[in-house]
Amino acid sequence: MTSTLEAPERAETTAPETSALMNWLNDGWITTRRNLIKIKRVPDILVFTTLQPIMFVLLFTYVYAGVINIPGSTYTEFIMAGIFAQTVVFGSTYSGSAMAQDLKDGIIDRFRTLPMSPSAVLIGRTNGDLLINATSMIVMMTTGFIVGWRVRSSLLEGLAAVGLLLLFAYALSWVMAFLGMSVRSPEVINNASFLILFPLTFISNAFVPSDTLPGPLRVIAEFNPVSALVLGARQLFGNVPAQAPPETVWTLQNPILTVLIGVAIMLAIFVPLSIRKFEKISTR
Amino acid sequence: MTFIEACGLTKTYTPRGAEPVHALDGLDLVVPQGTVTALLGPNGAGKTTTVKVLTTLIRPDSGTATIDGINVIEHPEQIRPIIGVSGQYAAVDENLTGFENLDMVGRLYHLGAKQSRARATELIKLFDLTEAQNRPVKGFSGGMRRRIDLAGALVTRPRVLFLDEPTTGLDPRSRLGMWDIITTLVGEGTTVLLTTQYLEEADQLADSISVIDDGKVIAKGTSDELKASIGGQRVELSLVSADDSATALEIMTQFGSSEPIVTADGRGLTVNAEDAPEALQRILAEFGSRGIRLFDAGMRRPTLDDVFLRLTGHMASDEDGASVSSSAKIEDRAGKK
Numbered sequence: 001m002t003s004t005l006e007a008p009e010r011a012e013t014t015a016p017e018t019s020a021l022m023n024w025l026n027d028g029w030i031t032t033r034r035n036l037i038k039i040k041r042v043p044d045i046l047v048f049t050t051l052q053p054i055m056f057v058l059l060f061t062y063v064y065a066g067v068i069n070i071p072g073s074t075y076t077e078f079i080m081a082g083i084f085a086q087t088v089v090f091g092s093t094y095s096g097s098a099m100a101q102d103l104k105d106g107i108i109d110r111f112r113t114l115p116m117s118p119s120a121v122l123i124g125r126t127n128g129d130l131l132i133n134a135t136s137m138i139v140m141m142t143t144g145f146i147v148g149w150r151v152r153s154s155l156l157e158g159l160a161a162v163g164l165l166l167l168f169a170y171a172l173s174w175v176m177a178f179l180g181m182s183v184r185s186p187e188v189i190n191n192a193s194f195l196i197l198f199p200l201t202f203i204s205n206a207f208v209p210s211d212t213l214p215g216p217l218r219v220i221a222e223f224n225p226v227s228a229l230v231l232g233a234r235q236l237f238g239n240v241p242a243q244a245p246p247e248t249v250w251t252l253q254n255p256i257l258t259v260l261i262g263v264a265i266m267l268a269i270f271v272p273l274s275i276r277k278f279e280k281i282s283t284r
Numbered sequence: 285m286t287f288i289e290a291c292g293l294t295k296t297y298t299p300r301g302a303e304p305v306h307a308l309d310g311l312d313l314v315v316p317q318g319t320v321t322a323l324l325g326p327n328g329a330g331k332t333t334t335v336k337v338l339t340t341l342i343r344p345d346s347g348t349a350t351i352d353g354i355n356v357i358e359h360p361e362q363i364r365p366i367i368g369v370s371g372q373y374a375a376v377d378e379n380l381t382g383f384e385n386l387d388m389v390g391r392l393y394h395l396g397a398k399q400s401r402a403r404a405t406e407l408i409k410l411f412d413l414t415e416a417q418n419r420p421v422k423g424f425s426g427g428m429r430r431r432i433d434l435a436g437a438l439v440t441r442p443r444v445l446f447l448d449e450p451t452t453g454l455d456p457r458s459r460l461g462m463w464d465i466i467t468t469l470v471g472e473g474t475t476v477l478l479t480t481q482y483l484e485e486a487d488q489l490a491d492s493i494s495v496i497d498d499g500k501v502i503a504k505g506t507s508d509e510l511k512a513s514i515g516g517q518r519v520e521l522s523l524v525s526a527d528d529s530a531t532a533l534e535i536m537t538q539f540g541s542s543e544p545i546v547t548a549d550g551r552g553l554t555v556n557a558e559d560a561p562e563a564l565q566r567i568l569a570e571f572g573s574r575g576i577r578l579f580d581a582g583m584r585r586p587t588l589d590d591v592f593l594r595l596t597g598h599m600a601s602d603e604d605g606a607s608v609s610s611s612a613k614i615e616d617r618a619g620k621k
Contacts, residue, residue, distance in 0.1 A: 023394055030391045038379045041420060110375035110436065113339050115364040116392040282341040283373065 027117045031124025032131075035098075039132065045094070049132050053087045053140040060207070061147050068208065072242035080149045081161070081234040082206030084140055085226055088169035089201055091133040093193040095125045096176035097186040104186065106283045119275045126173040133169050137162055152238030161236035168229050168259055171266035178274040181281055205252075206230045211245055222249045225262050231255040287444060287475045288315035288338065293347035294499075295333055307333040308344060309499035315444075315477055320470050322490035323479040326592070330499040331479035332372065335448045338477070339369045351444060365393075368442030370434040372449040376421045382432050383408060383417040389436045400439075407435040411465070427458030434465065445469065447478040451485060463488055483507075483587055495591060502595050514586050514594045516541075517560035519567060522580035526550035535570045539563045545593075551579070 039045050060083060065075040102108050102121075111121050141149075141162075151158040180189050203220050204210070210221040221227055231247075232255035234240050251258040295308040308330050315321040323331045336342045338349055340360035349356040356363050376385050383404050390400030408417045411431045416424060421432060430450065437445060450466065451459040466489055470476060480486050486493045487507040494504040503510065519540065523532060529550040536544040540555030540563060547553075557563035560583045571578060 026394065027392060030388055034377060034380065034388055037384065038377075041379045105378065106371060106373040106375040107377055108375075109336075109341055109371060110369070110389070110433075111392070112341055113364060113367065113369045114389065114392045115361065115394070120392075280342075282336055 024117045024120070027120030028123040028127070031120045032127040033124075035124055035128030036131065039128065045132065049091065049136045050139045053083065053136050054143045056083050056087065057140055057143045057147065064207075070209070070241050072244070073239070074148070076144075076148050077150070077152075077239045078209075078234075078241060079207060080140075080144050081230050081237060081239055082201075082204075084137065084165050084233060085168075085206055085230045086201040087136050087140060088133045088165050089172060089197055089226065089229075090193075091136055092129050092169040092172040093176050093189070093197070094132060095129050095173040096180035096183075096189040096193060098125055098128070099177050099180035100184055100186040100189050103181060103184055103281060103283060108278075108281060109283050112279075112282065118279050119271075122174070122177055122271075122274050122278060125177055126170060129173040130166060130170050133166055137165065149239075153236060157236045157238065161233040164232055164236065164256065164259055165229065167263050171263040171270075174270040174274055175266055178270050178277060181274070181277050200224060201226050204230060209241075209244065222247075222252060225251075225258070228252060228255040228258040228262070232259050285317045286314055287317040288313065288321075288349075288351050288477060290314075290334070290338065290349045291347055293334065293337055293344045293349065295337070295342065295344050306499050308337070308347075311347070311496065311500050313494060313501065315475060317475055318473045319491045320476040320478065320489055322486035322493045323477065323496055324481070324483065324486045324493050324591075325479075325496040326481060329496045331496060332448055333499075334496070335369075335371075335446050335477070335479060339367055339446050340364060365440075366443040368437035368440075368445045370430075370437040370445070370447050370450060372452055376429060376432050376436065378422045379420055381418050381420055382413050382424070382428075385421060385432055386435055386439060390439045393440045395440070403439055407438065411435045425458075427454055427461065430454065430458070430462065431465075434462075438469075442474070444475040444477070447476060449479050449481065452481065483591060487511075495595060497592070497596050503591075510591060511586055514556075514590050516556060516558050516586075518554050518584050518586065518590070519557050519560055519564050520552070520554045520580075520582055520584055521567070521571075521578060523551045523553070524577040524579050528576045529553075531574060532571070532576055535567055535574070535576075539566045539570070557583075 057080070060079045061076045064079070068075050070078045099108075099122075108121070112118075151161075176189070176193065180186075183189050183192070203213070203217050204224045204227040205221055206226060210218055210227060213221055228251050231240070231252055235255065247253045290311060290313040293308045293311040294306070296304050296306050298304040311330060311334060313321075313323075313334065323334060325331050333342070337344050338351065338356060340356060340363050343357055351363055352366065354362045377388070380388065386404035386407055387400050390403050391397070393400075395403065408414055411434070413428060413431060413435075416428060421429060424432065434447070434450065437447075447466065451462050454462060463485070466476070466478070470489065476489075478486075478489060490507065492504065492506055493510055494501045495510070496502065503513070505513070519536070521532065521536070523529065526549060529546065532553055533544055533546060536553055536555045539557070541558050542556035544553050544555040555563075564581065564583055568578075568581065
């Protein structure tokens with residue numbers, strides 16, 4: 001115990017402007033790496049993100065395909081964008097419960113006393129969700145291919161669809177991170193997001209065409225942002241049924257633009273709000 | 285030279301549907317460079333809130349704080365590189381190993397990858413955690429967590445170290461180990477602000493002690509000065525029957541150096557004594573000749589409760605039923621005067 005404090009002084013790098021950017025990238029990478037290690041060590045996250053999507057793809061394809069008739073297409077083709085959307089929307093909720101858990105454990109206090117970028121913990125967290133969701137997408141698409149789902153557009157448009165889904169979920173992660181820091185209880189965040197997101201993904205065009213829904217539900221479904229996301233992805237994958245009736249509301253007539261606007265609004269509000277919140281929170 | 289200075293800090297919390305809590309109520313504090321200052325006080329006195337203000341975690345409602353001349357409230361980003369913080373609730377990532385935790389902290393202090401790993405390895409060795417370094421912290425004992433947390437505060441050379449109740453909740457052996465580590469750090473000349481509920485801990489580790497209660501400093505001095513202010517040892521007796529209370533009180537007043545304290549049930553009596561063994565012998569002899577029967581008898585050193593009784597008229601710990609009743613008795617007695 002004689003040389004405890006003979007620590008290296010902090011490495012002074014080159015010009016301050018360059019090093020500020022380098023430090024920001026470094027901090028974001030280090031906190032992302034922390035979340036990657038967590039994914040590796042906590043197997044239930046991996047199970048949830050790989051097995052559950054497989055289960056959904058198989059259940060919906062084989063249980064409902066026989067009874068739900070999609071004119072001009074197959075139910076498998078119709079449903080896939082819906083399952084993708086539902087999975088990535090739920091995948092974005094980890095940021096909420098993880099921020100609440102970090103706050104509870106006190107590690108936020110440790111981070112906040114370090115000379116690191118105040119956005120780094122949030123960037124690492126939302127990157128973690130993005131990677132979880134990207135993994136889920138690969139697993140789901142592979143399963144989809146096996147059960148007969150096909151991308152009817154081009155490879156480029158197919159990739160754009162995946163990008164749209166991941167982008168929407170990424171923006172939602174920032175909203176969830178903010179809520180996690182505000183609510184401060186991982187359990188409340190988990191239960192509340194289930195109670196809100198489950199109906200939100202179901203009362204949409206994800207699993208059935210919205211024109212089959214009864215009156216009020218149909219109105220909700222048409223203005224539901226998840227519907228725009230699902231339809232946008234469906235269009236890009238080339239999975240919109242040939243005989244689908246024309247959309248009546250603007251958001252569904254322009255689903256991709258609607259999603260991009262929604263993403264921009266969520267990020268513009270919740271990125272600065274979350275960072276400001278992070279700079280004030282402490283465990284007790 | 286003054287290194288940490290806090291002046292008139294206030295912080296009020298208003299829990300939902302409850303009365304506002306004045307966590308800090310005009311707290312002043314001065315810590316000279318290269319010394320160890322202990323903030324001594326019971327739960328809820330404002331110790332952790334003080335540390336949180338000084339470590340940039342919360343902003344006070346009013347007051348000023350500087351570390352090495354830098355304004356803590358206005359320039360938190362200049363404070364963070366020079367401080368090390370280890371809290372009461374070990375702030376470590378459960379899923380990371382001990383090594384990974386330290387390496388992460390090193391990288392967030394912007395050490396290079398190689399340098400950060402080398403420092404983590406060095407600290408693991410110094411804190412005797414080599415065996416556990418590659419296991420997730422989840423499986424660590426309380427003492428090991430604290431050691432990793434403290435090591436995290438020492439990754440770079442902090443000019444000042446904040447230790448918030450470093451041994452609360454540790455078993456006696458881990459506590460002694462922690463004291464050893466802190467003593468070594470202190471020997472190396474680090475400025476340390478430590479908070480504790482234990483007089484003995486402040487006594488062992490600190491050059492000067494500030495006693496805080498209800499969000500302000502109510503006394504400060506070296507541990508010898510504080511102890512002198514509350515008298516020497518205590519003689520503590522427990523009677524078989526409360527009927528003897530009055531006689532016993534009279535005898536103890538005669539041989540003690542302070543007014544005796546009686547518990548609510550009238551059977552427990554405590555008095556200060558300059559020469560406790562002699563006072564105890566004399567009191568026992570007198571009890572014997574008067575036929576007062578004893579249930580228990582002994583001597584003890586002053587505790588935080590005694591400091592608090594003396595300074596505030598109330599006990600430090602509320603959980604302890606006996607303490608509360610005896611403090612109630614004190615107030616009764618004070619009221620009768």
